[in-house]
Amino acid sequence: MAALHLSNISKKFAEVLAVDDLSLDVADGEFxxxxxxxxxxxxxxxxxxxxxxxxxxxxxxIGARDVTHDPPYRRNVGFVFQNYALFPHLTVAENVAFGLRRRRRPEREIAERVARALALVKLEGFETRMPRQLSGGQQQRVAIARALVIAPDVLLLDEPLSNLDAKLRRDVRAELRRLQQLSGITTVMVTHDQDEAMSIGDRLVVMNHGRVQQIGTPQALYRHPANRFVAGFIGRGNFLAGAPGADGRSFVTRGGLAIICARIDLGADTLLIRPENIAVHPGRASGVNCFAAVIEAAVFQGSAFDLDLRLATGETLEAQVAAGNAAADWTVGQQVTAMIDPDAAVGIVSSSSLPA
Ligand SMILES: Nc1ncnc2c1ncn2[C@@H]1O[C@H](COP(=O)(O)OP(=O)(O)OP(=O)(O)O)[C@@H](O)[C@H]1O
Ligand SMILES: [Mg+2]
Structure with missing residues (x-):
């Protein structure tokens, strides 16, 4: 186990700059x-x-070793590929044993470590099955066991859950997190699913066009996105165009609403308001950040309602409010008041690259 340090790495394929000056430090045991x-x-x-x-x-x-020019087998890294391909002609046990055989470990040790790795992913008893005799989730777990069995310093997972249905995906995700915490292996996982990223990562790295947009905890990225791209990629949001108000505390939308907000970045041209930070009251109400609105759409989601609200300025907001009992249902055309939480609205810069 070890920390991982990427210092200003770039990759150019002919004309394509696939990764552009990426720096990232991953702590020992971090996900x-x-x-x-x-x-x-x-x-x-x-x-x-x-x-x-x-x-x-x-x-x-990796740790104190500079591995920039080392071949893969010298780096001691475990890798689960995007399509988790197992060797189709090898049994589960042989698939898992593969890396150890290549390292020429003694048979006794191989048998022990394979058994332990399979127990870790809860696949005891599957040793002699062939990959085609497994479900997608089981195959993915074999791939994870195969990566873990070599006791890698760093575990790399490339969309390891992409081929699973929603329910299994949640299960394997929780399992993966448990495994990672248990083993304490420094892990870097790739996904383009933001829910998955938020629920599993200690920290997230948001990338666009080969460049890092922001690095931080899920909370930091959700509440204080560095720019519009990050804000739109992590979670849902309302984006109102406008400019900071003269009072230094409010953001004035293009439609002319002055909205008090928690933070206004330098050069902010967009106000971000998450749907769950808008409270909705029937009829008229007054107070900080209270605006009259009409419900244009109301979609019942079980635990919540998604409401599309139109303000007097013509601007629209998406609100998500907890659903109560049937008597408190929302209806299209209803006159309401939208209350924007001043502690949650943030003025951000829309441009998608970080300032130098
Ligand atoms: N071997 C290669 N030769 C040329 N271009 C490549 C090569 N591999 C990747 N690229 C290009 O580099 C860019 C980044 O590709 P990469 O596979 O890293 O994307 P990704 O973020 O993993 O995407 P996805 O979510 O679709 O898997 C893309 O424009 C891709 O076409
Ligand atoms: Mg990819």
Missing amino acids: VVLLGPSGCGKTTTLRMIAGFIEASAGAVR
């Missing part, structure tokens, strides 16, 4: 998630850590 849209450089970053491709610039260190 970091790389998150971003398709093609933003997530897999390329993992492959540079693993050594399947060499960085065009920058350095990769």
Whole structure:
């Protein structure tokens, strides 16, 4: 086990700058998630850590070792690929044993470690099955056992849950988190699913076009996104165009609403309000950040209602409010008051790259 340090790494494929000057320090035992849209450089970053491709610039260190120019087998890294391909002609046990055999460990030790790895992913009794005789989730767990069995310093997971249905995905995700905490292995996982990233990562790295947009805890990214891209990628939000007000505490929307907010970044041109930070009251109410609105759409989600609200200025807001009993249901056309939580609205800069 060891910390992982990426210092200003870049990867250029002919004309494509797939990863652009990425720096990241992952603490020993930390679980970091790389998150971003398709093609933003997530897999390329993992492959540079693993050594399947060499960085065009920058350095990769694992613990005190500079592994920038080392081949994969010298880095002691476990890797679960995007499509978790197992060897189809090998049994479960042989799949898991693969890395140990290549390291020429004695048979006794291999048998013990394989058994332990399979127990960890709760697949005891599956040793002699072939991959085609397993469900998708079981195959993914074999792939994880195969990566863990070599006791890697760093575990790299590239969308390890992508082929699972929603329910199984949640189960395997919780399992993965448990395993990681149990084993204490420094882990970097790739996903483009923000819910997954938030629920599993100690810290998240949001990328776009090969560049890091922001690094932080799920809470920090959700509440204080560095820019519009991060805000839109992590969670849902309302984005109102406008400018900081003269009083220094409010943001004035293009429609002319002055909204008191918790924080206004330098050069802010967009106000971010998360749907759950808007309270809705029937009829008229007054107070800080209270605005008259009409419900344009009301979608019942079980525990909550998603409401589309139109303000007098013509601007619209999406609100998410807890659903009560049937008597308190919301209806289209209803006159309401939207109350925007002043502690939760933040004025951000819309441009998608970080200031230098
Ligand atoms: N071997 C290669 N040769 C040329 N271009 C490549 C190569 N591998 C990746 N790229 C390009 O680099 C960019 C980043 O690719 P990468 O696979 O890292 O994206 P990703 O974030 O993992 O996307 P996804 O979510 O779709 O898996 C893309 O534009 C891709 O086309
Ligand atoms: Mg990828």
